[in-house]
Amino acid sequence: MLRRLLLGFGFLVIVKPEPVIAACERVGLRNPDEPRPRPLALVGARLEGLAFVWLLVRGRQGSTLLSGLFGLAGLTLVLVPRPIIDLSQHLVYVNTDDLELQPWVEPAARLLGVLYLTVTLLPRSGNEESAAEERESGDTESSGRLPLPAR
Template sequence: MLRKLLLGFGIIEILKPEPIIGLCERIGLRNSGEIERRPLALTGARIEGLVFVWLLVRGRQGSTLVSALLGSVGLTLVLVPRPIIELSQHLVYAETDRLELQPWVVPAARLLGVLYLIVTLLSRSPGTESAGNSGVTESTDDSAQSASRLPSR
């Protein structure tokens, strides 16, 4: 269920990033209507959505580099969010010195990091909800196949 929700979010972020960015700005900035956004912001949001969709659909066949990058950013956001917040501000806004951040920006960035980590973890598990059982079944099937190839005595 969570995989489907995140997949839906990723698709919406690819197709219509403007409302999502606007919502994040209203949550995180006191002066969201006064700040000039760079055109790169929409592209960045679409890339984020594409990464979510790619990892959640492709799973283990997806890029381990993309998964590792998203996981690294997620872990950094959880542990030390300020450098990522500052970097994203410089990428998204023309005049970062005019930004008036809400006090809950750091906790919100940590939650975003948790979201990135969840997407990374979901991308490593199979598409079904019973992710824990499939690894055991696969190894059991492999050993059964190997045993059937042995010559009988």
Template sequence: MLRTLLIGFGLFEIVKPRPVIEACERIGLRNPAAAQRRPLALTGARLEGLVFVWLLVRGRQGSTLVSALLGLAGLTLVLVPRPIIGLSQHLVYADTDELEVQPWVVPAARLLGVLYLTVTLLSRSGGTEPASEEGSDDGDQSSRRLQIRSR
């Protein structure tokens, strides 16, 4: 169920990144209307959604590099969010000196880190099983059928 919700969120973020960014601005900034977003902000949000969907749909067959990077970003956000908040503000906004950050930005960043870690864990625990295990099950069933027929 959680996997499906996160895939849905990722798809929404790919198709309509602006409402997601605006919601985050309303949560994190005292003056969201004054923020001057860089053009690549929408692309970054779409990329985040794409990573969510790709990892959650592909499961264990997804990229271990992408999964590791998302997990590292999540762990960093949980443990030391302030440097990541500063970096992301410089990447997303042209006027970082004018931004008035809400006091709950650090806990919100930690929650985002938990979300990243959740996506990483769900991508490793789900998805399709390796083909070798499926093949061995088919082989066991074929052996059982042969044993039954020979009796």
């Protein structure tokens, strides 16, 4: 269920990033009418959504590098969110000096870090669960895999 919810969010960011960004600005900024996004901000949001979906669908089979980058970003956001917040603002907005952050942005960034870590771990646990279910049910025809010996 969590995977489907996260996939839906990732697809939303790919298809329609503007409302997601606007909601984040309304919640995270004291002056949400001030931000002036850079021309490639929407492309960056879509790429982030694509990476998010890719990891949820493919997991470690998709890209160890991408999974590692998401995990590193998540861990950094959990432990020291301020540098990532500052970096992301400079990448997304032209007028970062004009933006006034709400006091809960750092805790929210830590939660985003937990989400990133969850995305890197979910595919692995999901794939292990489906492999375990296949072994238990003995269903090897649909997967094309040979059955594993019982331990």
